[in-house]
Amino acid sequence: MGEAAKKEWRIEIDARLCKGCEICAHFCPTKTLEIKGITMSVRDLSTCIGCQLCDIRCPDFAIQVFPK
Amino acid sequence: MTTQVTARTVPYKEKKPFDYSPFLRKGKLPHIWCAGCGHGIVLKSLLRAVDATGIAKDDLAMVSGIGCSSRTPGYVDFNTMHTLHGRATAFATGLKLAKPRLKVIVATGDGDAMAIGGNHFIHACRRNMDMLILVYNNYIYGMTSGQASPTTPEEKISTTSRYGSIEPAFDICELAKTAGATFVARGTAYHAQELEKTLYEGLMHRGTAVIDILDSCPTYYGRFNKYKNVAEMMDKIEKDGTVSVAQAAKLSPEKLEGKQLRGILHRSERLEYCDGYKNLVDRVTG
Numbered sequence: 001m002g003e004a005a006k007k008e009w010r011i012e013i014d015a016r017l018c019k020g021c022e023i024c025a026h027f028c029p030t031k032t033l034e035i036k037g038i039t040m041s042v043r044d045l046s047t048c049i050g051c052q053l054c055d056i057r058c059p060d061f062a063i064q065v066f067p068k
Numbered sequence: 069m070t071t072q073v074t075a076r077t078v079p080y081k082e083k084k085p086f087d088y089s090p091f092l093r094k095g096k097l098p099h100i101w102c103a104g105c106g107h108g109i110v111l112k113s114l115l116r117a118v119d120a121t122g123i124a125k126d127d128l129a130m131v132s133g134i135g136c137s138s139r140t141p142g143y144v145d146f147n148t149m150h151t152l153h154g155r156a157t158a159f160a161t162g163l164k165l166a167k168p169r170l171k172v173i174v175a176t177g178d179g180d181a182m183a184i185g186g187n188h189f190i191h192a193c194r195r196n197m198d199m200l201i202l203v204y205n206n207y208i209y210g211m212t213s214g215q216a217s218p219t220t221p222e223e224k225i226s227t228t229s230r231y232g233s234i235e236p237a238f239d240i241c242e243l244a245k246t247a248g249a250t251f252v253a254r255g256t257a258y259h260a261q262e263l264e265k266t267l268y269e270g271l272m273h274r275g276t277a278v279i280d281i282l283d284s285c286p287t288y289y290g291r292f293n294k295y296k297n298v299a300e301m302m303d304k305i306e307k308d309g310t311v312s313v314a315q316a317a318k319l320s321p322e323k324l325e326g327k328q329l330r331g332i333l334h335r336s337e338r339l340e341y342c343d344g345y346k347n348l349v350d351r352v353t354g
Contacts, residue, residue, distance in 0.1 A: 007083075017097055021104035021286075026299035050083050056260045059108025060098060064085040 008068035009050045015039045018062035024054035033063075091115045091125070096143050101136060104290075104298030106257030106283025107204055111140055113260050114173075114202070117267035129170045131160040133185060136211045136285075137177035137204035146173075154185025157192040160199050168342045171271065172199040179209045182218040182238050193247035193276050195341045200270045200277045201249075203240050206285040214288030225292040244278035245334045251277035252334040257284065258306035259330065269332060275340050282306050282328070 011032070018039040025033040025040060030047040033040050033054060040063065042048075054063050092115075101107050118128065128146040132138035134153035141148035147170070151159040160174045181189045181203050192199065208226055209215040216226040216233050219240065223232040244252045251273040255263035263281065270277040284290060284305060286298040295301040313331035316324060 019098070019103035021298055023104060023298060023302070026297075052083065052085065055085055056112070057109055057258075059101065059105055059112075059257075060103075061088055061092070061108070061112070065083075066085060067083060 007050060009045070009048045010066045010068050011042050011045065011048060011054075012064050012066065013040055013042070014062045017060045019060055021059065023057050023059065024063055027053050027057055029053065086112075086116055086119070088112065088115055091118065091145055093143055093145050099143055100139055102210075102285075102287045104284065104286040105136070105210075106206065106285075106298075106302070107137055107140065109257040109260050110202070110204060110263065110281050110283060111143065113255075113257075113264040114267055115144070116264045117271055120264075120268050121271045123171055123271065127169065127171055128173065129160075129163055129167075130173045130175060131156050131163060132175040133177075133180040134211070135177040135180045135209070136206075137175055137202075138180060140175040154180050154183070155188060156180065157185060157188040157199070157201065161188075161192055161195070161197050164197055164199060164342060165345070168198075172197075173271075174199055174201045176201065176203055177210075177217075178203060178205040178207065178219040178240070179215075179217040182240065182243075186218075190243070190247040193244050193249040193278065196248060196250055196275045196338050197341045198274050198276070200267075200273075200279070201244075202267075203278065203280050204283055205240060205280055206283050206289060207237075208285050208289040210285045210288055214285075214292060224289075226289070227292075240278070240280040241329075241333050244276075244280075248276070248338070249278045249334070250275035250336045250338050251332070252280075253278075253332045254280045254282070254310070254328060254330050256282040256306035256310055256330060258302045259310075262312075262330070266332065273335075275338060282310065 020038045032048045034043040052065055125146050130141040130146050131149045132141050133156035156174045156176050160172045164172050207220050209217050214227040216229045218238045220233045221237050241252050253266045255266045270279050284301040290301045310330040311327045
């Protein structure tokens with residue numbers, strides 16, 4: 001039983017729109033996101049599982065996760 | 069006309085992000101809401117619900133009063149109207165009578181709808197006008213620096229209740245139900261996907277639909293009441309403070325104490341006002 005190929009994701013953060021409220025980082029189940037300065041940034045893209053919870057809860061239309 | 073949520077394209081199920089840009093006035097972004105304000109989450113849920121219903125943008129009208137919540141129509145690319153404090157439902161009533169083909173959404177806050185516009189709100193419910201009233205309930209007057217609103221819970225601190233509010237709070241859903249609204253529901257910004265489904269049901273309902281949406285004001289309510297950050301507010305107020313209707317049926321009354329019900333709380337069928345008005349016109353003119 002072969003392991004399914006791990007899907008890869010691309011996280012787009014619009015720094016112009018992000019206000020750094022850290023909702024996305026708090027609700028990220030794998031702690032992929034962190035705050036850097038006043039906006040959010042990706043800590044380690046390889047841990048992203050593409051659950052889209054950051055996208056759904058971002059109040060600022062700033063973050064979206066796309067399949068690579 | 070009520071419809072159950074049917075099988076449809078749910079972008080997040082396919083792990084594809086939803087494209088909000090067709091529904092937004094992109095030039096107006098970033099919006100004025102504070103960092104962590106739940107209004108943006110509610111707006112996103114609304115746009116996804118609108119997309120799911122398939123209603124054309126030109127057939128939608130969004131009306132608002134004054135307040136943080138009432139800035140919503142400024143960012144959406146529908147027919148929009150930003151009106152007087154508390155009078156959003158009154159303007160929406162006039163709009164609906166003038167153009168009955170439009171689907172009217174009223175974006176209002178807890179202070180706007182319950183205090184200043186309390187009368188307009190209950191009479192819109194009583195008439196059963198076909199409109200969807202979204203009450204963004206953040207327990208406080210956010211725009212004017214955090215005064216107590218009619219929904220501020222007892223013992224909670226605000227600018228005008230420094231030692232804790234001594235007034236009992238309004239239950240928006242009970243009020244709407246008693247006043248005669250035919251669709252009453254509650255959602256939260258934390259449960260954004262559940263809220264999207266509730267909004268979809270509300271949009272498909274013909275008659276007054278009232279949705280009480282719990283969200284968070286980290287700038288005033290959160291700071292006064294010692295919440296460390298917005299995530300803690302969402303966890304404590306919206307996640308732990310609510311229970312869905314389906315879960316509530318299985319829980320004992322002790323466990324339900326202090327929790328608010330979430331989901332569709334009331335639904336009934338009654339003659340819609342515009343239909344009644346048309347019947348009257350037909351009867352009188354023969």
